[in-house]
Amino acid sequence: MRLPLQQWLIALVATFCSLSAVTASDALVSKAGDTAIVPGWHLQSVMRVSDDMAMLSKPGLNTSHWYRVAARGTVMAGLIANGMYNDTHLFFSDNMENVGDREIFRQPWLYREEFTINPSGDKHFDLITHGITSKADIYMNGARVASKEEQQGSYGGHKYNITTHIQEGNNCLLIRAYPTNYDRDFAQSFEDWNPHPADNGTGVWRNVDISQTGAVSMSPFRVNTDFKDAMNLNGNEEVNVTLTTDLVNHESKIVRVTLDGAIEPPNGGEPIQFARNFRLLPNQKIKASIRVGVKKPQIWWPASWGSQPLYSAHATMFLDDDSQNISDRSRPLRFGIRSAHSSVNSHNDTKFTVNGYPFEVLGAGYGPDIFLRYDEGRVRTIFQYMLDMGLNTVRLEGKQEHPELYELADRMGMMVLAGWECCTKWEGWEYNDDGTGYKWEDADYPIAGAAMLHEAEMMQPHPSMLGFLVGSDYWPNDRATEVYTNALAKMDWGNPIIASASKRGYPEDLGPSGMKMDGPYDWVPPNYWYGDKLGAGFGFGSELGAGVGTPEMGPLKRFMSNDELETLWTEPEEGLYHMSSSISSFYTRKIYNKGIFGRYGKPKSLEDYIVKCQMADYEATRAQFEAYSAHQNASRPATGAIYWMLNSAWPNLHWQLFDYYLNPMGSYFGTKVGSRMEHVAYDYETESIWLINHSIKSKGGRQILIDLIDSNGKKISSTKLKTHTLPTTSKQLHSVSGIGKIKDVGFLRVVLKDAKGKHEISRNVYWLSPKPDVLDWSNSTWYHTPVTEYADLTKLESLPPATVKVKVKSSKVKSQNGWTHREVELENKSKTPAVFTHLNAIDSNGNEIAPVIWSDNYITLWPREKINLALQLEGDVHSWTLELSGRNVRKQTFKEK
Ligand SMILES: *[C@@H]1O[C@H](CO)[C@@H](O)[C@H](O)[C@H]1NC(C)=O
Ligand SMILES: *[C@@H]1O[C@H](CO)[C@@H](O)[C@H](O)[C@H]1NC(C)=O
Ligand SMILES: *[C@@H]1O[C@H](CO)[C@@H](O)[C@H](O)[C@H]1NC(C)=O
């Protein structure tokens, strides 16, 4: 995904224009309509200072022994930024254990900031929070503004009236953030994904804002449109856009205001102006809705289906009195015109439509940074990677990050399935015996309600929102469901609401979730996905995968000690600190290693083990996405699959499509092949070929070339087919002939071309054993299905060697949008296939260059075959080396000439 530079700039401006640069002498806010983020904090443990909060929150304190931290960040993030901990060190081996159990993390931490305000006239000030973990007391200039009873939860956003607390000149804000227990508090846990950070994510992890308004304030706009579907659009329609805001009269008299604003079309064009008058009774709160007709609407699409035109809306509220002064301003807002719906089909499986078209979700589960450090550039790369892999949806399971994530998703065309997390306090239901969360009491409902209100307000206007899951492993009870749905309704939520991510049960009010959570989470062979049970390719799998995601050698050495690396391949049943946590079913690689050893042969070295892992990981993700794609219009359709998971919170050994350092690997390229827009896939169960089409437009004649060779490169069969393709459908074609003739290992190449056979649309190679994997379905657990007999791929260990010639070429476009472009030509000079050829771009220090986007990788070349690949490296890269290796290809390096 490439945005033209200009668009990126616009995007950047949009992100930062609400953030005025503040220096110590500037006033944070100085006129009605101003909102500013508290720009930074002094951080200290309560154990190191007086416990007199009134005194500490008065301006003028000497904070020289406090840590200086950014506008938002957990305690650990702040301590790392101050050099108290070193994350490179913490991430290595089991060093994280050494910070684990410290008294200082069982006590509150203070976030303190002083700033200037020069109030004059009749002004109103609000303090706006967006969630503080786990809960907080807030003091200002010696007085308490909010207590921890109200300011609770990572997502509890509140507005506090601080008008009487603000003073001329220097002001001080002090937040006492209480330690977090994932089972007791509405926080953000990592469950068994990784070790828990020592502070459990405690702190002011999201921004805190100060706003100044006149008599009447307005909330951020919410956006609804009456747009339904794009199927019969002729371009001349009009769409009604409704902007909704809550107006509050802060004075005990009647106030009249005018809301004066405009909707600006994407890429310039005539703004659509509007002006509306409102009359508010003393201290009244009203919901103001403004309907604006937008002619010739430009429709927003998920990235794979079209462009992402974004309208912007802004308004200024004037007082209709003698002064005509500004009372408040809207926050900058961009929105898209699109529709997103969900329903359950006759199988009770959830299916989505976007702009009226069936939208098969191909997605993955997002992991934030272990210390919740949000890095815009990193998340942009993650979304670029997702789009590059053909994924269209990111699932945020209770890790909702910040408004910027949704703005990014809007601009990039990434759909978002957000929701609450599993297992902890969030799922402390009387009927949940799996979870460790404390059961909900009366006081918990308003906390959850405030969280839902706040998140709904943040997410509501974004065209990227595909839906919100109010439960994960379990559904909310009826009382919580009512709290959640009321909050969503209050925020004019127009997107799907889904009861949970599993089929365990559902609240009457919401109906069946239509999402299955039947595993697998650990290794299963590729043919699993073509079965008809559990996680196989039908319905909507909310979190599933073969548990793969082994990093390549270079990255592994950055976080594993030599002893751990030795254990990795020599002790296949051992627990590993960089797998899931030690209490988890996924602490060892037992099931995975049994599959690797059983199918590919016992590893002979660490290098050999890593190659085998990459091959297995590639097979696993490819088969999963292919099966879900192949079955998109089957009699029980596959409506969506969320790979578990997209990425990891720290350097990790599994459940990821690229590693923590952003290096793509086997699991990445398997996904990328399996999720192609138009593709031909091999079905391991029926030994046949599927023609897959995810597009909404491409149709017509296609050619398919199917070639099978043996391990020496000798032809077994060769078939050419002519067929037709239709949008958003898949069809099963031909059985592959000669599969029965494979002796040790066979290679199957399937190529999809256009009607004339000129343009190659998809090319892909499978390695096949004459012996299928046999699944023991009836002995399945919630996380895997055992295998009683393994496919035999051991011949891959002794293939005749192949020689691959490499040419690094400069491409037509040398660089674009800050990325360096190159082309690489590979030519197999041998009579035998060059199997699983991996290309790696290395910097002058010998480290993998990341981010990197390869058009394809881990390629198997046919005898004498020539292939061109495109490479993009972020930045202006001059000196790099290409490293090439393969299952039967000797490692070589090439310098660009
Ligand atoms: C603040 O405290 C530090 C250390 O106690 C001291 O060195 C410094 O002079 C103090 N600053 C002021 C302005 O009092
Ligand atoms: C952090 O630790 C790593 C490895 O232990 C070390 O190489 C690096 O210099 C450290 N960084 C800082 C800022 O101390
Ligand atoms: C309105 O604006 C005038 C000048 O523009 C200013 O003097 C006055 O204080 C403002 N009134 C209020 C109520 O803010």
Ligand SMILES: *[C@@H]1O[C@H](CO)[C@@H](O)[C@H](O)[C@H]1NC(C)=O
């Ligand atoms: C973090 O939360 C866990 C419960 O999930 C709890 O056992 C642990 O004590 C907490 N850690 C701290 C430092 O409070």
Ligand SMILES: *[C@@H]1O[C@H](CO)[C@@H](O)[C@H](O)[C@H]1NC(C)=O
């Ligand atoms: C916009 O809303 C008005 C009032 O509900 C309705 O009359 C009109 O038909 C709507 N326009 C479109 C294009 O739906």
Ligand SMILES: *[C@@H]1O[C@H](CO)[C@@H](O)[C@H](O)[C@H]1NC(C)=O
């Ligand atoms: C905020 O507090 C001030 C002073 O107590 C009061 O006059 C004003 O009405 C309050 N505003 C709201 C919205 O409650």
Ligand SMILES: *[C@@H]1O[C@H](CO)[C@@H](O)[C@H](O)[C@H]1NC(C)=O
């Ligand atoms: C779908 O769910 C409804 C409501 O629970 C139930 O009545 C119906 O039997 C289910 N249908 C299938 C095919 O499972």
Ligand SMILES: *[C@@H]1O[C@H](CO)[C@@H](O)[C@H](O)[C@H]1NC(C)=O
């Ligand atoms: C899916 O759609 C394609 C194209 O219309 C059709 O050939 C195929 O039979 C359909 N599959 C099923 C199971 O209906």
Ligand SMILES: *[C@@H]1O[C@H](CO)[C@@H](O)[C@H](O)[C@H]1NC(C)=O
């Ligand atoms: C389940 O596995 C056990 C051994 O692990 C085996 O004895 C049993 O036959 C299996 N069950 C089925 C139904 O295959």
